Amino acid sequence: MTRLALITTLALCLSPPVLAQDTEAEPEEPGTERSLMEEGARMFLEGILREMEPALRDLEGMAGEIEPALRDFAQEMGPAFADLLGKVDDLSNYHMPEMLPNGDIIIRRKIPLEPETPGDPELDIEPGEEIEI
Template sequence: MRRLALITAAALCLTAPALAQDTEAEPDAPENERSLMEEGARMFLEGILREMEPALRDLEGMAGEIEPALRDFAQEMGPAFAELLGKVDDLSNYEMPEMLPNGDIIIRRKEPLDPETPLDPELDIEPGEEIEI
């Protein structure tokens, strides 16, 4: 039994230097190898892409179905939108929209208009005349 213990102890002593070697990269190793953090981030993003691939394919299919309707909408609403932008002039002249406690949404001008300037010179309404809304 003593011999077995001595042989085992000798074998362990001889293998200890081999186990004690550093496992770090050698100093002359190429610098383009990825660190563990980079490799983990790459694996994480690849996993997300694999998980999202079916949803992205569905979204692409849905976009193909909706495209004709969006084109029609743009053709119909394009002139009305251009007219609206003509009335608003420059959007940088206005503050951010605010919601009042009663639910109304107001958009204030940054610099109020000159009181001398009429708001809509084309509008000639006589008192008592009906206005179409």
């Protein structure tokens, strides 16, 4: 999509002098002729725009077909995504996701949190207390 915007912008920048010309063939003043490079670039961009016109029409039609499905997806996944973002404090605290050989995807914290080790009620042991074996 970025290429399309670039091509359209270039075409619009180069085309105003073409549109401003009279339909009558008037001889150009000496020194005002376009260079071969300018003329070639203009012709190239006009050709690209002619070739892309059907694709742009198809893209517009496809966007109309996909829009309801995207709207439904956003309505269904929006709450789940908001819940997920509520569990993640700040994305800058995490490394990029990595995939393990078994297919699991993990996201590691850059600075690990201190583990919370409450006492085990079954053993009646306080945190940090030594156990005799």
